[in-house]
Amino acid sequence: MADLEERATVVASDSRQAGAGVVVRPRRADDLADCVRVLGDVHAADGYPAEWPDHPADWLTPDGLLAAWIAEWDGRLTGHVGLARSAPGDVAPALWSHHTGGPPELTTVIARFYVAPTARGHLIGARLLSCAVAHARALGLHPVLDVLATDTAALALYRRLGWTHLGGDDRRWASGRTVSVHCFAAPRG
Template sequence: MDALARVHARDAYPLDWPADPAAWLSPPSLLAAWVAELDGRVAGHIGLCRAGAGDTAAAVWSARRGVGLGATAVVGRLFVAPAARGHGAGALLLAAATAEARRRVLHPVLDVVASDTAATALYEREGWTRLTTAEQRWSPDRTVTVHCYAAGAA
């Protein structure tokens, strides 16, 4: 949780600090997760989840392809500790989640807060395609703009 706390303090990710960070990293829809290490310390994390009704990227990709949400897997909870950046951990974690989704014959998709330009740059550098930009209601008094991405062709 220390790496996640450092990311939150520096980058405000996650946007809202979870009441139970361990549960946030391991939601019930979790299919798999990976941790990157650097010098024996946790450097980053990524998860792969089943798509649900609130997953905008999954809904957009599925509608465009004429398939159900079950044809997708949502990549999320990706972060790299500030001190570990610049070593390729984010790209390696993203590649691991993408490969696992494809191994399961699922198409990887994700949503990212539009203000997170570093994450957006990573996804685009790694060949992900922006599907749309949408507004998501996160609470009665908070609407957040997100970019929705899908992994490129295998």
């Protein structure tokens, strides 16, 4: 585990060189209050998450979470990404398996990914994804994700970064709401 944390820190250090004042590092427990605050800003601006969780700090730490990172810009938390084992009902691992022939257990899910509205346009999202992808690969796993079809900015980001579109699906949430999602896989590395 220490070796994986060291690799994540190396990736984060490399990210620091890519832009002035931006640092990507592993998330600590004492970051959660700021993560929730920024998530609230994202929710107000973009509607992500589409259904506000009753306990946002718990939502940011789902079962199966393997690791999480935050981005800081000039000392302020500006973004978050998690890497988790797939949960029941996750479509992206099954679609990846169908496309590649590999078992879905060889995937990991990019989760709880967001960047503060005021910090966009500075490659922060790309840096966060880079850390998560590098960590997944160090674990021998292939990163996948899903995104709401209505989140056009996120869809554009994944396409711009070379993620492979695996397909789409409609999901019925516990609230009764039906949403359309698109699933992606990270570029082969």
